Amino acid sequence: MSRADELRALHAAELAVVELEDQLVAAKAGGGDLAVVKAELRQAREHYRRLRDTDGDEPAAGDGVARPAAVDATGGIG
């Protein structure tokens, strides 16, 4: 895959997340199937973030980025 194709895929994935975030707000207000939107958004976020995290781009000068791993709270409940 060329660099241009990689960027197209990354931007398409980000756009899908943004559109689903808008749908999430509407669904929380009663304007859609919340469970379906949440499931689709979870998948879209996971896809986008995997692309983003492997993209290799460094932050712009002055920007800061923290990349915490997901907290596994399983052992912390009980």
Next chain:
Amino acid sequence: MSITAAGFYGLTLEKFLNVTSLPASGFESETAVKVLMVLDAETPDFNADNFRDDVTANEVSGTGYSAGGVVITSTELTISGGVLTYDAADAAWASSTIANAMAGVGYFARGGADTADELLWLSDFVTAASSSGGTFTINWAAAGIWTVDFTPP
């Protein structure tokens, strides 16, 4: 044999995290869950720390960063494969100069004293991160902010 594993019923667990006694109905609030950042000087005590005042002494400061951090939005709890996942849009501080942030701390913001804001989780950055007149972003993991496996092996 149909029963092959023990487990907690996830949908009930999800409801516990969204009960109306919590601010704005809970974790999926679009207004009441905030994340602040702390320095490496913070020593979290996950057994004893309970309210935001337990971490404020080690909160980061700097241009573009207000004490208490920012509200996180597009919050969601989802269930799949026996795992409850909490996620939200990335948190960001634009035009900021923040030095050596080492962790993000999620909490319920009740709008008053920090002694009333319940701590929720701490996300370890592992490596300290800084911004200098730019945007500081917490890029949440692909797997989400936190997960609970309610059907462990």
